[in-house]
Amino acid sequence: MAAGLTAGCTSDSARPGRHAPARGATPVPVPATGRHQAGITLPQPAQPHLLAVVADLGAAVAPGPLLADLGQAISTLTAGTDRRLLGLPPGDLTVTVGVGPRLVRTAGASLPGAADLPRFSRERIAPRARGGDLLLQICASDALLLPVVAAALLDQAGDRIRERWRQSAHRGAHVSVGNGLTAPRNPLGFLDGIVGPHTAAEQRRDLWLDGPPAVAGGTLAVVRRMELDLPRFAALSVAEQEAVFGRRRTSGVPLSGGTAASGPALGAKTPDGRYLVPADAHVRRAHATVVGVGLMLRRSYSTDEPAPGLLFISFQNDLRTFTATLTHMDASDALLPFTTTTAGATFLILPGFDRRHPLGSRLFG
């Protein structure tokens, strides 16, 4: 799954897809400051390379000064003025910072982001790869930047943090799916990231936290590394693969017809009474209306190491959007038997920052 939808050039502009740079064009810088952090709705489409670093804070470390330092480093790194970039042009570099439930609870037990991610089926997660205090999501068009920027941020944090796990991941070319939307393919060959909160109104409703003030403008991230059984999926016929998802592999069009962007007609049946989108198809089991939740912004990337799969990343303003969806999928989703989750965590993505409001200052100031 992944999200890749293109939504305009600012998070508040409406229609997806219009400003996608041509592949190979010089990447357009993405402002690090603003109401929301970069790397969620911007840039559009998402950059092709990602490195996620998850770390813990030392027991006596105050989160406020650490986050302010990281925000300052993000400003100089994205501006290209940080000598730790070693002269590399930052291009469309974004760094998105989240804090884990343990830290959020120190600021308020009932704040969004204070709850841990529950356990689900088909997990094989080592203790080290479950949870964490700090997420650094680094994205860029230039893959060379990722370890350099990670090293600079870890240098900035010094011995205040201890790295737990990291994952690099990539996404292929975006394909137009109509309605001004684009999405990349995932390692199973399917277009991934079609459905999500793409308009400004949907983002206000389902993506951004609107309060309390300490978190307004932030959102909640779920990050899960899912290994995929590619040989077993590839052994299926194309029709069987399409039945797993409920969409056509080439075009992303739902098995109920229409266009990729129009969404599946879940009630549509064959003349002999069978659902065109099978009962256990992923798009039915994960459908927001069926589950009774809001839309999640999926912005996933494909992995190679330690195994082929997906680094599933979703952003939503209610953790239940994710947990209720996966619970509904757990009961019977034809996709799940092809997956094993080997890392997982949730983070409160801090509101955006600027010179006057350092990163994290509204939560830990």
Ligand code: HEM
């Ligand atoms: C490796 C695992 C996964 C893969 C390969 C995958 C792939 C896909 C694909 C190809 C689609 C259809 C196109 C689209 O709308 O993007 C889709 C839809 C969706 N997926 Fe996943 N997905 C995975 C796991 C998950 C998980 C863990 C969740 C959340 C718990 C999830 C939530 C959704 C949602 C909400 C939709 C939109 C359904 C709709 O309204 O049509 N997916 N996924």
